[in-house]
Amino acid sequence: MHLNAPILLLTILLSQSFLSTLEMSYISLQAGHVGLIDTTYRWKFPIPYILSDSLDLNAKGAVYQAFEMYRLKSCVDFKTLGSISRFKQNFIPKSDQCCSHVGELQTGQVLYLGPGCDHKAVIEHELLHALGFYHTHCCVFFNIIGQYLDFSEMDIVRLNRMYNCSSSLTLLDQSTFENINICGMIQSSTDDADWVHLKSSPGAEDHTHNLGYTMHFDTSTGNAEQSALLESRILYPKWKIQGFPFPADEDKTWKIGHVPMQIGAKFHYAFQGVRGDPGNSEGGIFIDDIRLTETHCPAAVWCIQNFSSILETADYNTVLNSPCFYSPEGYGFGLYFHLASGDNDIVMQWPAVNRQPTIVVMDQDPDIKLRMSSARSLTTDMSTVETNTNTKLIWDNPRNVGTFDPSC
Ligand SMILES: [Ca+2]
Ligand SMILES: [Ca+2]
Ligand SMILES: [Zn+2]
Known part of the structure; x- marks a missing residue:
């Protein structure tokens, strides 16, 4: 391949010859993820990549899901260079493995996604290698691959330390309402009532850690059609899509709600509680653990109690x-x-x-x-x-x- 700048090629391998040497070098790596110390093997962002035509739709979709997780949890970003057909695809050997070199080779490199590698967590894992991480021991590796789990807390800490990420690319706002400042949200003064920053009690737990705080709007007092507006600070979108998951307590169990949004300019969001007939209401509305991310919202959420x-x-x-x-x-x-x-x-x-x-x-x-x-x-x-x-x-x-x- 003749490449002017380092790229990351995500592909299914196409011929057998190269595999043995690759596997050797792959397996001989020290087996969690410990980072390369030499900074010359680190990527500049966004990392240019090409998706091989040999990846099927499911694998491509999983690659985009993995990229979305990197943007949500770190400052690592990726940029497509288009189709692989510009390059000599035949030079890329074939494998049924999921594997990657560790660190940036500075010559362009291939990240191999064989059959069965088309899972978000597997691709996140291989990308961690490409970004410069080894395993600390083999069991972590099998654990993650076997369970199809996301990054561990330590993976994120190490990744963000290695690449000096001070904030993530696509997380705009999140709040557990555990602090008195309620995450900078503002109570409107031109409406009829306020939301109350409420400490939870046994039997009416909050969503964060059972005895934490929620925001509560009482609908059993006052008059019908009274409202209370709770507004966020002003936020600036960085991407085109935003999703807004938040749990709300309806029938005394927490429900996860999602609101997909598409906003291109600065904005803020708000929660408005409106009273129905207080005489027919025994409770109120609770909200907790809100977060605004620039990721795809789930189309449906099924909460399985207990x-x-x-x-x-x-x-x-x-x-x-x-x-x-x-x-x-x-x-x-x-x-x-x-x-x-x-x-x-x-x-x-x-x-x-x-x-x-x-x-x-x-x-x-x-x-x-x-x-x-x-x-x-x-x-x-x-x-x-x-x-x-x-x-x-x-x-x-x-x-x-x-x-x-x-x-x-
Ligand atoms: Ca108010
Ligand atoms: Ca809480
Ligand atoms: Zn690995």
């Missing part, structure tokens, strides 16, 4: 049925991922191919940078399933290929 105790008694055959959701486009679906018939079926395109659902078991650490969520993605395609009478496309209209489920 998940830990379900997990204790569950065996391999235990199945929980999710409610039915809609994708932003309009497709109905349920989890364990399958399509479900919905109100929009008549106008949707069928089969629904090249869509990438990602199922995330969300770590609810109040600090979003420390979350170790577990994610799996799949990409819908033209694959089929044989039935007694005919062959069906798996991702075709469920009204034609599905079975009736009265609970959905």
